[in-house]
Amino acid sequence: MATDRGTVRGAVEGKAVCFRGIPYAASPIDDLRFAPPRQHPGWTDVRDAVRSGPAVPQGPSRLERVMGRRVPDWNEDGCLTLNVFCPSNARDDARPVLVWFHGGGFTSGSGGWDWYDGALLAALGDIVVVTANYRVGPLGYLYLPEIGADNLGLQDQGAVLRWVHDNIAEFGGDPDVVTVGGQSAGAYSAMSLALDESTSGLVTRVLLESGPWGLPPQDPQNAAQNAETYLSLLDVPGGPDAGKWLRALPAEQLLSAYGQLAAHLGRPGNVAPPMYPVVGGTGVPAAWDQGLGSGALHGKAVLIGTTRDETTAFFGFDPRIQDLTAAGALDVLTEGLGGRAKEAYQRHAAQLPNATPAQIFTAVQTDAIFRDGALEIAAHHAAGGNPAYVYQFDRAPADDEHALGATHCSELPFLFGTFDAYPDSAMLGQPGDAERALGQRLASAVAQFVAAGSISEWPDYSTGHVQYLT
Numbered sequence: 001m002a003t004d005r006g007t008v009r010g011a012v013e014g015k016a017v018c019f020r021g022i023p024y025a026a027s028p029i030d031d032l033r034f035a036p037p038r039q040h041p042g043w044t045d046v047r048d049a050v051r052s053g054p055a056v057p058q059g060p061s062r063l064e065r066v067m068g069r070r071v072p073d074w075n076e077d078g079c080l081t082l083n084v085f086c087p088s089n090a091r092d093d094a095r096p097v098l099v100w101f102h103g104g105g106f107t108s109g110s111g112g113w114d115w116y117d118g119a120l121l122a123a124l125g126d127i128v129v130v131t132a133n134y135r136v137g138p139l140g141y142l143y144l145p146e147i148g149a150d151n152l153g154l155q156d157q158g159a160v161l162r163w164v165h166d167n168i169a170e171f172g173g174d175p176d177v178v179t180v181g182g183q184s185a186g187a188y189s190a191m192s193l194a195l196d197e198s199t200s201g202l203v204t205r206v207l208l209e210s211g212p213w214g215l216p217p218q219d220p221q222n223a224a225q226n227a228e229t230y231l232s233l234l235d236v237p238g239g240p241d242a243g244k245w246l247r248a249l250p251a252e253q254l255l256s257a258y259g260q261l262a263a264h265l266g267r268p269g270n271v272a273p274p275m276y277p278v279v280g281g282t283g284v285p286a287a288w289d290q291g292l293g294s295g296a297l298h299g300k301a302v303l304i305g306t307t308r309d310e311t312t313a314f315f316g317f318d319p320r321i322q323d324l325t326a327a328g329a330l331d332v333l334t335e336g337l338g339g340r341a342k343e344a345y346q347r348h349a350a351q352l353p354n355a356t357p358a359q360i361f362t363a364v365q366t367d368a369i370f371r372d373g374a375l376e377i378a379a380h381h382a383a384g385g386n387p388a389y390v391y392q393f394d395r396a397p398a399d400d401e402h403a404l405g406a407t408h409c410s411e412l413p414f415l416f417g418t419f420d421a422y423p424d425s426a427m428l429g430q431p432g433d434a435e436r437a438l439g440q441r442l443a444s445a446v447a448q449f450v451a452a453g454s455i456s457e458w459p460d461y462s463t464g465h466v467q468y469l470t
Contacts, residue, residue, distance in 0.1 A: 003167045005042035008049040010084075015123035017086045019171065020112065021053035024163040025080040025156065028135060033247045034142065034149040036282075037080060037159040052112025053081030056135050057251040059259055061108040065402075066313045067409055068425040070113065076139075076251050082132035082160055083111060084171050085118035091126075094174035096451045098207070099130045099164055101157055103184025103409065106276040107137045107258075113421075120417035124440070125447020128173035132160045134189075138230065138258045139251070141275035143223035147243030154283040157189050161202045179450045181207025181303075183412060188212060188277070188288075194300060195291035196283050205453050206297070207446065208304040209415075210408055213373020215272055217279035217287050226261065226274055233257040268320040269332040269361070271311070271369060292380055301453035302381050303446065304374050305391035309405030311365040313427070315358065316402050322358045329361040337368060344368065359403075370408075378461040387453055388461040391445075394470035395438060397429025411469075414439035415446060442469055 001008050001019065010019035025037035032038055054075035061067065087095070102109040102116055110116075111131035118129030133156075134140060140153030165175045180203045182190045187208040193199045194206045231238055234257045236245040246254070261274045277284050291297070315321040324332065326345075333341035341364075348363045349355070355363070375390065382388040393411040396404070404410075410427040413419045417439050419431045445455050445467075459465035 001170050003170065005040050006044065007046045009046050011050045012088055013119050015088050016119035017088050018119055019049040019084040019086075021051055021081045022047075022049050022084065023053070023078070023080060024082050024132065025159050027077045028080060028139070029077050030247065033076070033139065034144070034147050034152070034243060036148060036150075036152065036155050052083055052110075053133065054079050055110035055112065056080075056133050057139055057255060058104075058108045058137055059255050061104060063313050063409065065317050066404065066407060066425070066427050067115075068422050073110070079133055080135075080156060080159075081112065082130055082163065083118065084168070084173075085122040085129040085131075086172050087123050087126050091172065094169060094177075095126060095128050095172055096177040096179065097128045097130060097164060097168055097173040097175070098179045098181060098446075098450045099132070099161060100207070101132065101134065101180075101182035101186035101189050103182065103186045103210070104136060105271075105273045106141055106153060106185045107273045109136065109185075115412060115418055115421050116416055117418050117421070118416065121415065121443050121447065124417070124443050125450065127447050127450050128168060128171055130160070130164055130168070132157070134160070138254050138275060141273075141277065142230065143218070143220065143227050143275070143278050143281065144242060145281070146240065147246070149243075151277050151281040151283050154189055154192060154277055157193060158196075158199045158283060161193060161199055165202050177204050178202060179205040179207055181209070183209035184212065184408065185276070188215070191288050191291075192277060192284050195288065195296045196285060197296075198283070200296060203300060205301045205449065206303070207449065208302065208374070208377070209411065210306050210310060210370055211304075211374065212271065212369050213288065213377065214369035215276075217277050217284050218275070220278055220280050223275070223278045226265070229264065230257060230261050230274075233260050267335070268318070269315070269336060269365065271314050271365075289376070292377060295384070297381060298384055298386060301387035301389075301449070302378065303389045303391075303449045303455070304378055305393060305411075306366075306370045306374050307393045307406045307408060307410050309362070309366060309396070310370040310408045311362050312402075312404045313408035315362050315365070316404055316407070321361060324357045324361060326357045326360075329357040333361065333364060337364075382461040389449065389455055389458055389467070390461045390465070391442075391458075391467040391469055393442075394468050395435070397427065399429050402426055411442065414442045417443060438469060
């Protein structure tokens, strides 16, 4: 296949043709570290695209005990790549496209991991699936505009959308029918891309899985303070020479200091990473609710959902939360919810009469961080006459040793059909025929939405309908 940078050769895998590790931007190394994505210089020979590129530099995921451990596979050089999955059957007309961004708290993850292999989804739904890497952690979200560091991870994602617009027709995709989607941080990013005027024209539909809508975009002043603390941990002077120092340090040292910053800022019950998209920065002119209120999403169909027990992934292994008393839980909730905390705690306690304070706290946080915002988005969008579909993923593993329930990320192996990629995952357990059938239902609904902007088996949210998947 020919791209605007050179020709690539993929491979047939089952019922899909897969092109992996295609560069969409130049390697962010040397002078391009902490710089907006630049055009890749290209290549002259046919490039084998049979292996995913390396992950972007990152530390371990904080959800390793939930999802399973990944062997580090990052390399700053060559990390800005994407993967294209196409059905192998011939077809004259162009297929709808799903551009899907991974989660990881803006701190970890890779679109090239086998967790997110799009081959089965592409073949099942007769769509083209694109997954991609984008810079995370300090390399993606350090806020130092004076050196070019300004929502760089989001700028990378914008570059992916532009690559798709310019190249996807060669792979049998329709550049005019593009769903942008993702899970968790990827959903948060997809919403930003759909709302920002520089990228919204590249987006037809929006798929939002478990976005942390209760997490407001980072305030520039707060982001600048965190950047100052980060520089001090690295013993790097601020000012105009900061970029020179930061570009000279090993990536490992940048990641180590980021881990120290996370420990410094960490508070019980707080799921915010040290660095994430800054409101007012490039690609985020306003918070999502303001963008929604301005009508920026009007005309784009939305599919949005949550898992039933989102925040068990964050709090289920945290003794600071598990050991809370009722008074302690209310104190922690008040820090985040203010005057709403007491009513929310009491309401959830009444709904969960045998629950511990930790379980009540976790249920409150699931609604506050994930579900309330999802339903607000759906209700506002549907009220404006736009197609909006809502699901809740309720399946929990039969052998649920850690009482995770249907936790954050638990729908991912079902969407992609990649059950075998999670051999030691507490959130999945041992999947059987029922799980694979559920995965077919979820993947088919998503593919139908990508193709048509509707789901024939589900009523839309104009009726208040939530599709429960169990």
